[in-house]
Structure formats: structure tokens, C-alpha cells
Amino acid sequence: MIDEVMFMRHGRTSFNLERRLQGQIDIPLDIVGQWQVDMSGYTLAQRFYWAKASNIARHPDRLPQPTDPDVRRSDIEEYRKSPAARRRIVVVSSDLFRAQQTAHAFADPLGLDVTLDERLRERDFGKWEGMTREEIQSKYPEGYRSWKAHDGGEREYGVETRSDLGxxxxxxxxxxxxxxxYMDEPTTLFVVSHGSWIAATIGNLMGLPDNKLDNLTGMRNAFWSRLEPRYNANGTQFTLTEYDKGPDIADTVDWENGPDYLRNPDMPMWKPLN
Structure with missing residues (x-):
């Protein structure tokens, strides 16, 4: 059964940099976003390296073998008999391209497949997609006020409510x-999605009321969170064991703007909201 759920947010895009609501607009990662997902992907690939051995045990054809018949072949039984073979990982991703890029940064080094699921798409921001908060406030002041007050006024503009998203x-x-x-063996579900989707989903699974979702800070690009599901007669309960975690390098480099060697002179700097 699934006893671990990992959530990973996609890396930075040009819309993230410009503070525009992406929603379900299909925007790819920018150069810093690709670096972010590679850094997190490498870190998580080390953490979940067992998944590579497990995958090879299930798919022996994915183990490279010498073509020379006189050279001894790798022993697939080493993989089949390893403790890693008794556990499985399933990688699922939003079908939006920025999420696909992020999923493959983790899955490809481990030789894992990525399954796309449109249910993992970001919140639908309706007419507001592609706009900055300042533009929304200027053009739709009452709708913006109601949205920020969690009164539901965003519905008028085709925006999916946070409650519906969760x-x-x-x-x-x-x-x-x-x-x-997934009931036959221990399974890690690795979910690659979007910031609003992840926060709202975790909040719902944890039973947080809508007015308490602000207690979950927004996840940084290419950061991850972890839930442990527990099954009983009353249904499935979830324990939050990690939230908004990232690789060690995020503590030593300007994570949101990337290393100096990736930033060209024309690239604006990402700045936090006041």
C-alpha cells in the first residue's frame, strides 16, 4: 500500500519571475528553474536511490549489459534479492510542461517512468491567468478584495476556489x-505538481479549514513536502512529516535567482512580496 506521499513543486518559470498567475497556462521552466529542479532532483535521487535497484529488479532489460559474449554479465539476481526490490515508487506529474520537466529531473537519473495526470494541474485562475496581482487589483478591485479576504468573489472571474482546489x-x-x-507492497507515491495545488491539497488531507490554510506557507520552487498516510476503519489519516524542504545548496546560494553563472545582465532579480 502507499505509505509515503512526496510532493514536489516545479521549478521557476518566467511567470514566477514576473509574479504572474500561471494557473493552467503551459509555461516551461527558465534557466534558473532548470537548475533548481536539477539540484533538488539530484538530492532526492540520492535519498530514493533504492528505487533504481527496485526498478531494475522489475525491469531487467533496463540494466545495461556488455555486448561482448565473452564478458561476464551483471547478475540480475542481486537486484531481485535486495531489500530494495520489496518496495516500489510511482512517479506521477501534472501534465503541464513545467511539472513534466521537474518530474524528469528526479525520475530520469533513477530510470523511472513518469505518468501524467491532468488532475494534478495548478489552480485554474480563469480570467486572471497571466496577470500580476497589481494588474488584478487595478482592473478588478472588488474581486481582488474578496479573493484576498477569502470571501469567494474570485468565482465571478472563473477562478477555482481554494476549497475546490483542495x-x-x-x-x-x-x-x-x-x-x-498499489495494495500488494509498500509504495512511495511521488507527486510533481504546483504550489497552490500542493498547499491546498495538503491542507485538505490534514483536515485544515479554509481559513487556516494560510498557516501553510507557500512552497518554494522545486521544494518538497511529505505525508504519511495511515489506514483504519474510519478512512485514511495523514501525518505531515516534512513541509517546504529543499536541498542543502538552497542555504548557500540565492535559490530564487540561481548562481551567478546562470544570470545574464538583462535578467531581472526575483524579489519576495512585501
Whole structure:
């Protein structure tokens, strides 16, 4: 059964840098975003290296072998008999390209497949997609005020409410947790999605009311969180064991803007909201 759920947010995009609501607009990673997901992907690939051995045990054809018949072949039984073979990892990603790029930064070094799931898409921001908060406030002042006050006024503009988003995400995660195909052995579900989606989904699974979701700070690009599901007669309960965690390098380099060798003179600097 699924006993671990990892959530990873996609890396930086040009819309992130410009503080625009991306929603379901299909924006790729920028150069810093690719660096972010590679740094996090390498770190998590070390943490989940067992998944490579497990995958090879299930798919022996993925183990490179010498072509010379006189050279001894690698022993697949070493993989099949390893403790790693008794556990599985499943990588699922939003079908938006920035999430796909992020998922492959983790999955490819381990030789893992990535399954796309449109249910993992970011919050639908309706008419507001592609706009900055300043532009929304200027053009739709009453809608903006209601949105920030959590009064639901954003619905008028086709924006998916945070409550509906959290319900969509939670239903998706529970559908994986309750899927019979994952009941036969311990499984890690590795989910690559978007900042608003992840926060709202975790909040819903943890049973937080909508007015308490602000207690979950927004996740940084290419950072991860972890939930442990527990199954009983009353359903599935979740324990939050990690939230908004990143690789060690994020403590030594300007994570949001990337290392100096990636920034060209024309690139604006990302700055936090006041």
C-alpha cells in the first residue's frame, strides 16, 4: 500500500519571475528553474536511490549489459534479492510542461517512468491567468478584495476556489491510496505538481479549514513536502512529516535567482512580496 506521499513543486518559470498567475497556462521552466529542479532532483535521487535497484529488479532489460559474449554479465539476481526490490515508487506529474520537466529531473537519473495526470494541474485562475496581482487589483478591485479576504468573489472571474482546489487534490491523492494495484507492497507515491495545488491539497488531507490554510506557507520552487498516510476503519489519516524542504545548496546560494553563472545582465532579480 502507499505509505509515503512526496510532493514536489516545479521549478521557476518566467511567470514566477514576473509574479504572474500561471494557473493552467503551459509555461516551461527558465534557466534558473532548470537548475533548481536539477539540484533538488539530484538530492532526492540520492535519498530514493533504492528505487533504481527496485526498478531494475522489475525491469531487467533496463540494466545495461556488455555486448561482448565473452564478458561476464551483471547478475540480475542481486537486484531481485535486495531489500530494495520489496518496495516500489510511482512517479506521477501534472501534465503541464513545467511539472513534466521537474518530474524528469528526479525520475530520469533513477530510470523511472513518469505518468501524467491532468488532475494534478495548478489552480485554474480563469480570467486572471497571466496577470500580476497589481494588474488584478487595478482592473478588478472588488474581486481582488474578496479573493484576498477569502470571501469567494474570485468565482465571478472563473477562478477555482481554494476549497475546490483542495478537494480536487485530496480526491486525487486518495484515489491513488485506495487503488487496488498499489495494495500488494509498500509504495512511495511521488507527486510533481504546483504550489497552490500542493498547499491546498495538503491542507485538505490534514483536515485544515479554509481559513487556516494560510498557516501553510507557500512552497518554494522545486521544494518538497511529505505525508504519511495511515489506514483504519474510519478512512485514511495523514501525518505531515516534512513541509517546504529543499536541498542543502538552497542555504548557500540565492535559490530564487540561481548562481551567478546562470544570470545574464538583462535578467531581472526575483524579489519576495512585501
Amino acid at each position: 478537494a480536487r487534490g485530496a480526491q486525487t491523492i486518495l484515489s491513488y491510496c485506495n487503488d487496488p494495484q
